[in-house]
Amino acid sequence: MSYDVIIVGGGPAGLSAALALGRARKRVLLCDAGPRRNAAAVHIHNFVTRDGTPPDEFRAVGREQLVAYPKVEVRDAPVGGLTGSSGAFQVAVGEEIVEARRVLLCTGMIDELPAIDGLRELWGHAVFQCPYCHGWEVQDRPWGYLARAADLAHLVPFAILLRAWTRDVVAFTGGAFEVPEDSLERLRAAGVRIETAPLARLVADGQQLQAVELTDGARVPCEALFAHPPQRQVGLVRALGVGLDDDGFVRVDPMTRETSVAGIYASGDLTTRMQGAIFAAAAGVQAAAAINGALTMELASSGAL
Ligand SMILES: Cc1cc2nc3c(=O)[nH]c(=O)nc-3n(C[C@H](O)[C@H](O)[C@H](O)COP(=O)(O)OP(=O)(O)OC[C@H]3O[C@@H](n4cnc5c(N)ncnc54)[C@H](O)[C@@H]3O)c2cc1C
Structure with a gap:
């Protein structure tokens, strides 16, 4: 043929x-x-x-x-x-x-999804790559951004971008890399919190994300997590x-x-x-x-x- x-x-x-x-x-x-x-x-x-x-x-x-x-x-x-x-x-x-x-x-x-307990099950439901695609439905809720070392150049603008949909944004570095002081200052000034401890797992009720649990046992409230695997x-x-x-x-x-x-x-x-x-x-x-x-x-x- x-x-x-x-x-x-x-x-x-x-x-x-x-x-x-x-x-x-x-x-x-x-x-x-x-x-x-x-x-x-x-x-x-x-x-x-x-x-x-x-x-x-x-x-x-x-x-x-x-x-x-x-x-x-x-x-x-x-x-x-x-x-x-x-x-x-x-x-x-x-x-x-x-x-x-x-x-x-x-x-x-x-997409090579990171091996974080609970993440694969929530991909597309509460863990997203794009706020334009999925931000509207979860606006004004606590959001997280799972940053990677490779994303360092985009960390500040992307985390601040998320503030367009919600006041409550935490950037998680997972303890994997250092964020330069000037970037931290820009994030803080824009109202983005930074969490540097390694992640243990995502806590969910079915497909509804509730929190990101850190290895020290602390739970950070989070209903939508953004990530670029x-x-x-x-x-x-x-x-x-x-x-x-x-x-x-x-x-x-x-x-x-x-x-x-x-x-x-x-x-x-x-x-x-x-x-x-x-x-x-x-x-x-x-x-x-x-x-x-x-x-x-x-x-x-x-x-x-
Ligand atoms: C969780 C998630 C949610 C998203 N939500 C949105 C959204 O709401 N709005 C939006 O605009 N974008 C969204 N996107 C992005 C969007 O899905 C992609 O940008 C879009 O699908 C890309 O289209 P594509 O045709 O390039 O590739 P794809 O849609 O990925 O299609 C590629 C196809 O090629 C096939 N294929 C691969 N290799 C072969 C082969 N050797 N032989 C035959 N077939 C093959 C695959 O099976 C697949 O069917 C989302 C992405 C993800 C991961």
Whole structure:
């Protein structure tokens, strides 16, 4: 089977790209398999017209709307690897090898959740990465920010940002690193408290976070905890050898979203720290337009249009 484009990943980025390419009459295979980033989230927020939509419903509607475009095929199958080059890729989809002229990676990122007792169960329910996505529902409650040494440059602005939703913000360092005195002063001046003792566990009643318990036994009231766990690329992206930036995100051309490997494009969380469903969807459409432009130019120059 031969396609114009294979899209790997059926989240907001992949679904949007498939829609734009389908409407441009390209033959598309969208493959999706494996965990998605917001699997634990109950609702998607901050996506105009979709605010409060469950993630599964978002994806189901996305797929439903692709049915109108007969050249778009969707498979629940993993892409295991690919060979070849721009114009003639051979792609392993499940047990099958299919051909594609271009490949668009929309594989998201994998969050490496810290090993704090109780955190995994609360991820997406009371432990969040983004206050724009989940802050409104828990405004004016006691909040925490679980800072990492790697976040030091962002600690002060992010902890102060949280004060936009609540007066009660504690930044937890877990005893893992020193916060410079000038940063401490800025936090204190903005009304953010700092807790430096190591964390023992999160205390919850079901999925309702109540407190962060420290190793000295003290319990700090906390109903929403924000954290930016380290992330990694999926195995396929690591194996392809596309260029990554210093933070591990796939480098893309800002206009076309082509990676360092000709003919392979990337959109969505795997390319940026600025992660959100609507950003991913927009980047999917951007790549689709660039790919469609390139394919159409190729057809025109070969006289096949
Ligand atoms: C807990 C949580 C809550 C969030 N809440 C919100 C929110 O309310 N609002 C918001 O805007 N954003 C939210 N986000 C962020 C949002 O989920 C992401 O920005 C968005 O999903 C990124 O879309 P994407 O298409 O890049 O990747 P994803 O949605 O992660 O989709 C990637 C897909 O690619 C698939 N895949 C990976 N490798 C392969 C392979 N080899 N073959 C086939 N398929 C593969 C994965 O299984 C996955 O389905 C949240 C994130 C988290 C972690």
